[in-house]
Amino acid sequence: MSRRSGCARDLEHKGEKYIRISVKIEEGKIREVYIRGDFFCYPEDAIERLEKALVGRRPEEIPEVFREAMEGVELLGIRKEELLKLILEVSTCP
């Protein structure tokens, strides 16, 4: 895949808990995002909803999509701001 059309990136982070995020970006939009690790999230399905909500979005839309999807959600082992920062970092093609 050329740099122009997109990239696939992967980021691991070990804070209180381990988290790994992989994304595929195509034509400036998130095509796939996959979040996994040994953290906790209440309710659990919020992470799947977040992944779905991010697909098709441009990196600059991430903060708003994230805030909407994660409203009222509680994370343990990683802070919300940290998770958002990691998603933003991994979603930027070099």
Next chain:
Amino acid sequence: MRGEWRLLVHGPLTGPENMAVDESLLLEAEMPTLRLYTWSPTTVSIGYFQSLSETVNLAEAERRGIAVVRRVSGGGAVMHQELGEVTYSVVAPVELFPGSIRDSYRRILSGIVEALRLLGVEAEIQGFQDVVVGGRKISGSAQARKRGWILQHGTLLVDPDVEAMFSVLRVPGLKLSDKGLREARKRVTSLYDLNVDVSLADVQGALIEGFSRALEMDLQEDHLTPGEEKKAEELVIKYESEEWLRKRP
């Protein structure tokens, strides 16, 4: 004030059966419940958000006849060895645990600390989900929440095969060399390691007493209700499915 709790103790079940019973309690229980159980065959339970292939060495697990099941709760992977550990579940309405989620974890863990004290072991809570002895982990727990109820389940290591444990579990940042295994061994301990010579039944007895003191339970031994049994039968199908296991491949 002491509260009425139900006690469920039964023989070993498979991973999907155990996880189906726990989730059925989370979804259906009408009374706070303490459940104590074991596993057969030896099973690795992985956290809801963990990648199967990145967490478990599947070829090694298969070679050793070790099964794998995905939990409804987050957190890390645990190996539930047939004679190596005791698992507990506490299922209760959130109102019984006021405060933050972390507070509720710690309050439940205080039952394990109390159980260990009864066995002559001074332990303490580390972080929000582990119980350690001299800095080494002897118990880890995970909590799920649905319909305003809590399910917290966790393991207490009695006599684990640590070599098997770290051959099958992939720990991020830990290489599977002899040095890696030595490092991993230093992170965990068990009653056997601490020279506490007890049977699994003794450990279950200590947990019953420890939880009932720490959580002020009036325990009454009981069985699953027909509704819980029916739900558990439905849920076994989910926990046995490849789709659920590979939810995060």
